[in-house]
Amino acid sequence: MYLTATNLLIIVSAGAVTGLLGALLGTGGGFFLIPVLVLGVGMPMHYAIATSIVTVIATSSAVASTNVERGTANMSLGMVLEVATAAGGITGGLTAGLLAPKTLEGLFALLLLPTAALMWRRRTQERPANVHEHPEPQAARLGVLDGCYFDEIRNTWVSYRIRRLWAGLGMSFLAGNLSGLLGIGGGIFKVPALHALCEIPMKAAAATSNFMIGVTAAASAFVYFGRGEVRPGVTAAAVLGILAGSAVGSILAPRFRGDALRRLFAVLLIIVAAEMGYRALGGGR
Amino acid sequence: MVRWTLRSGLLVSGLLLVLGLARILPHGERAPEALHVHLATIFRTAMAGDGAATIQLGLLALILTPVLRVCALLVGWAHARARGLATVALAVLALLLVSMLIGLH
Numbered sequence: 001m002y003l004t005a006t007n008l009l010i011i012v013s014a015g016a017v018t019g020l021l022g023a024l025l026g027t028g029g030g031f032f033l034i035p036v037l038v039l040g041v042g043m044p045m046h047y048a049i050a051t052s053i054v055t056v057i058a059t060s061s062a063v064a065s066t067n068v069e070r071g072t073a074n075m076s077l078g079m080v081l082e083v084a085t086a087a088g089g090i091t092g093g094l095t096a097g098l099l100a101p102k103t104l105e106g107l108f109a110l111l112l113l114p115t116a117a118l119m120w121r122r123r124t125q126e127r128p129a130n131v132h133e134h135p136e137p138q139a140a141r142l143g144v145l146d147g148c149y150f151d152e153i154r155n156t157w158v159s160y161r162i163r164r165l166w167a168g169l170g171m172s173f174l175a176g177n178l179s180g181l182l183g184i185g186g187g188i189f190k191v192p193a194l195h196a197l198c199e200i201p202m203k204a205a206a207a208t209s210n211f212m213i214g215v216t217a218a219a220s221a222f223v224y225f226g227r228g229e230v231r232p233g234v235t236a237a238a239v240l241g242i243l244a245g246s247a248v249g250s251i252l253a254p255r256f257r258g259d260a261l262r263r264l265f266a267v268l269l270i271i272v273a274a275e276m277g278y279r280a281l282g283g284g285r
Numbered sequence: 286m287v288r289w290t291l292r293s294g295l296l297v298s299g300l301l302l303v304l305g306l307a308r309i310l311p312h313g314e315r316a317p318e319a320l321h322v323h324l325a326t327i328f329r330t331a332m333a334g335d336g337a338a339t340i341q342l343g344l345l346a347l348i349l350t351p352v353l354r355v356c357a358l359l360v361g362w363a364h365a366r367a368r369g370l371a372t373v374a375l376a377v378l379a380l381l382l383v384s385m386l387i388g389l390h
Contacts, residue, residue, distance in 0.1 A: 003310060054344055061350040065291040075358055079373050086380035090387065144369065214351035215377065219384035221348045225341075228320040232340035233309055236302040239347065243299060 003233045007041045011234055014040070015241020018055060022242070023063045023249025024256060025265050026209030028056030028185025028217065031272040033238065043234065049182070050229035051238055053221050056185035058239045060214025062246035073207035074147040074200065077162060081172040081193070082215050085186065088176020089219050095181070104181050106280035111174070112273040115189060118196035119266055130161040130199055147204055152254040160200050168198040180220060185213030188272060191265060202258035202265075287357045294350045301343030308336025352381060 014036040018029030030052035037048035064073075099107075133156040137148055148159040162168070171193035175186035187209045194205035224230055321327050321338060327345075331338035359374035 008310075054348065057348055057351060061291055061295055061347065061354075064354065065288055065295055076370055079355075079358065079370065079377060082377045083373060083380070086377055086384070090380065090384050094387070144367075211354070215355060215381070218348055218351040219381050222385045223387070225344070225348065226322055228322050230341075230344060232320070232337040232344070233306065235344060236306045236340045239344070240299065240302055240306075243295065 003237070008237055010036065010040050011237040012241035012244075015055065015238040016245030016248075018238075019059055019062060019242035019245025019247075020249040020252075021268070022059035022187075022210065023066075023246045023253050024206065025187070025261060025268065026191050026206030026213070027187030027265075027268070028052070028059055028213045029242075030056060030184040031188065031268075031275060035275060037234070037238075041234070043231070047229055047231050047234075050224035050227075051231060051235045052184065053217050053224055054230055054235050055238050055242055056187075056217035057214050057221060058242040059246055060185070060210055060217065062243050063210050063250055064214070066247070066250035072149040072204055073211045074145070074204055075208075075211060077145045077147065077194075077198070077200070078208045078212045080145060080165075081168055081190070082212055084169040084172040085176035085179070085190075085212060085216050086219060088173040088178075089180040089216055090176075092177035092180025095177075099181065102280050104178075105276050108178060108182060109273055109276035109280050111178070111189070112269060112276065115192045116266065116269045116273065118192050119262065119269065122196040122199075122262070128199060130163055131201055132159050133157065134159070147200065149204055149207075151201075151203065151258075153257050158201055158204075160204065163199045164197050168193050171197060176216060179216050185217045187213045188269065195262070202261050203256075206253075206261060287354060290353060290357065291350055294346055294353065298343045298346040298350075301339050301346065305331075305336045305339030305341075305343060308334065308339065312336075352378075355381070 014033050018033050021027060021029050021032065033055055034045075034048045034052050037043040037051060038045055043051075133154065135156060137150075137157050142148060142159060143161065145165065146159070146161045148157060150156075151158050171189060175189035175193065178184065178189065179186040190209040190212055191205050194200050194208055195202050200208070321330060321341070327338045327341050331342050355374055355378050359371055359378060362371040362374060
């Protein structure tokens with residue numbers, strides 16, 4: 001597989017878009033990058049997955065190194081959910097050999113439907129009962145896993161209490177399994193778990209998810225690296241694209257309203273579900 | 286502090302990636318079978334000017350950044366005597382280690 005000028009341009013641009021989306025929505029962007037690599041550049045699927053896993057880390061760390069996450073990402077909650085995700089990642093990785101790729105993709109597509117339904121139900125309440133806005137930070141009455149951040153668009157501090165932690169843990173475990181099976185970061189499930197199940201505001205969900213996917217991806221990345229499946233040239237080009245894209249995304253992110261992000265995410269869910277369904281039914285190979 | 290560590294890690298990684306890419310672009314990607322996966326070999330060949338190995342070092346630096354974040358949070362929480370959270374961070378670190386060991390046999 002040669003790194004022609006055209007291919008290089010495609011890969012770097014795809015990386016930039018991935019980084020941009022990642023900064024805004026807290027996803028790793030594998031669902032976008034993998035098809036580009038497989039269909040646009042002709043890369044075999046398992047190499048594309050390996051590259052994607054590394055790029056998830058690039059997105060996560062790049063966004064984390066800016067100011068966007070500070071205060072908005074709920075590290076405590078993220079870390080607790082990561083226990084479930086990492087455990088799921090291990091069981092997923094171990095069972096990966098037992099399931100056919102089409103079964104995995106079909107499973108993934110099916111799970112996206114209830115996820116989309118969850119996000120849809122959440123759409124009418126940007127400020128449900130567990131979320132409060134106030135002019136000054138008020139950490140005093142919040143629990144360990146609750147959070148508080150400053151929303152630049154609404155120009156107010158927002159505090160929230162988490163709900164349904166157990167459901168959040170369950171969904172994280174599921175996301176972890178898929179991560180191990182398909183080599184993705186899992187943000188596409190983590191954001192709905194955080195926002196629709198645990199009911200934390202969209203921006204906090206995106207930032208927290210961004211933190212989590214990096215950790216999840218790191219576990220799988222060593223495995224793929226050790227198997228020699230991370231192609232250096234392509235991955236390097238993609239990562240550099242991501243660093244650029246996430247820099248732009250980090251500047252834009254605070255200017256987005258929560259419900260705008262949620263709508264963008266919903267569109268993403270539909271695209272990913274369509275893509276997965278298409279692959280499960282036999283297309284694109 | 287954490288953000289500074291992340292930024293320097295990303296900078297190092299980025300530099301290695303650019304350096305390595307510049308070296309391999311004239312020649313194209315190496316065949317999959319010829320890719321080294323042992324750390325010592327990667328270091329050695331990178332020092333000798335191998336573009337692919339340089340990139341691999343950059344990627345390894347990148348892959349380590351989330352692990353470092355978890356460590357930083359663990360230290361921070363332990364220092365603040367937030368025992369519950371510190372234990373959780375330790376659990377995640379342990380799980381990361383387990384998956385690394387499983388993957389690399």
